[in-house]
Amino acid sequence: MAGLGIVWLVHAETGSFGAAGLVTGSFAVAETLVGPQTARLMDRFGQPRVLVPLLCAHAAAISALVALALTAASVVPLMAAGLAAGATVPQIGALSAARWSALLHGRAELAPAFALETMSNDLAFLLGPALAVLTATRLHPAAGTVLAGVLVVGAGLVFAALRRTAPSPAARTAPGRKTVRGRKTVRGREAVRGPKRLWTRSFVTLLTVNLALGIFFGSMQVSVSAFADAHHAAPAAGLLYGLMSAAGLLAGLVHGRRHGRTRPEHRLPLILAFLACASLLPMLAGSPWQLGLALLLPGAGVAPCIIVASTLVEATMDRSVLTQAFTWTNSACAAGIAVSAALVGRLVDGPGGARAGFAVPLLALTATAALTWSARIALTAAGTPGTGTAAGTATTATGQLPAGADSTGAAP
Structure with a gap:
């Protein structure tokens, strides 16, 4: 949704699909490369602690991108803003999947939970592009980009507020005590398992x-x-x-x-x-x-x-x-x-x-x-x-x- 919104915004303001592709590509490359590194910080320090500053940075980057596009900036500053926006977007789907695992690990409800997650993603991919195009063409060229940013920040803030469902930070993980089932627990949850690589x-x-x-x-x-x-x-x-x-x-x-x-x-x-x-x-x-x-x-x-x-x-x-x-x-x-x-x-x-x-x-x-x-x-x-x-x-x-x-x- 964000990528399509950026395409409509940049094309409307520059008249060039080439420029729109460069900015959208910058967003996608930064999201692909930086996203896993951000997730690494979340694994180490916890999702809520990293999400709030990340969302603030993403909101600032989206605002800068929109402002630059509306003021007829050249493609280089637009690409820089696209890089910043892509680097700061949180991977909501990955955060949700990690929470399902923390809540339902070892339980039969995990497979239905992942099914629900998949259907939610399919619905988002089905409706997101339509909303981006509709708002950008009927309201304002920047509306699709702004709407995508608002939805990401809003969803991220909800995740940051739901601390009880967040996985325990790896930085706090320490050997726990044996339970009656023979498993170790950390603060009431199972200890980490599997290869740490x-x-x-x-x-x-x-x-x-x-x-x-x-x-x-x-x-x-x-x-x-x-x-x-x-x-x-x-x-x-x-x-x-x-x-x-x-x-x-x-x-x-x-x-x-x-x-x-x-x-x-x-x-x-x-x-x-x-x-x-x-x-x-x-x-x-x-x-x-x-x-x-x-x-x-x-x-x-x-x-x-x-x-x-x-x-x-x-x-x-x-x-x-x-x-x-x-x-x-x-x-x-x-x-x-x-x-x-x-x-x-x-x-x-x-x-x-x-x-x-x-x-x-x-x-x-x-x-x-x-x-x-x-x-x-x-x-x-x-x-x-x-x-x-x-x-x-x-x-x-x-x-x-x-x-x-x-x-x-x-x-x-």
Whole structure:
């Protein structure tokens, strides 16, 4: 939403999509590179302590960007403001995922919680761009950027105020006492578990999964738009992409309420293989309505993939680096979107058209499915009690409910 708002703002004031792309790219690059470092501080000192100054800096950066754009500043100061805004935006999704883990680790409600998180993100991606464009075109060119900034600051302040749901800072973590379950606790919570290194083989595998999902999103956005334009139905591109998002919302709801008997590290490559096969269907479409039907299956495979990958991140990573881990996965997805959008944009302009663009996620997902299948032993070892993880992770990892457990989950 913020990126699209910046595009409309800078283009309206400069008349150049090139300048708008440079400023938006500066924002995205800074967010991708600096976001994990900010998350590292949150893991060490706690979310509330870091969020407040970060949000103040973000509000100042957004204000500077808007002021510079409205005063006809050159592209260099606008890019500097874009860098500052991107570097200070908090990764709300990663913060929320870390809180779900702190609240529900080892409980069967964790999978439904991640399903709810995924559906919320899908809804935000569905409504955010529409709100940004609507406010920028109907109210004022700066309205989309300002609205995005207000929503980020508002959500961040809510998270900063909810201190009871925030994960314990790693800086305060100390050996606790043994409980009746044989686990150590710190201030009433489980002690950290798992490998304390961030860059493990299991994490790199999960990072690659999110990169592949980003390639899927970026490729589909460009390819669907190119397909609709080639069939003289450019306005239908939003509807077609909306159908895929709606299928993802429904699949996320169903997956969150059902629990498979297979372990998530075995389920993930199967879901990726399904998603790769489903990505063949858009290549066979001959009209916009056929493409709409062909996008339903790929859309339905996305949400379960994100849910299972998030569950594995939670199960395999140490609490002291959990916010960083979720932020890095978000950054990998964003990088996949950016790179694939640029690549597919050139492909669809060639003789292959939209079909060439649809081939990109097929190749990426096929390779990633093979990678996750080969790495399933490492993922199993990282998420198994007795190898560093807390007891109780296995219940979540297997996706099985203990007797009498409820599968609904509650919001933090």
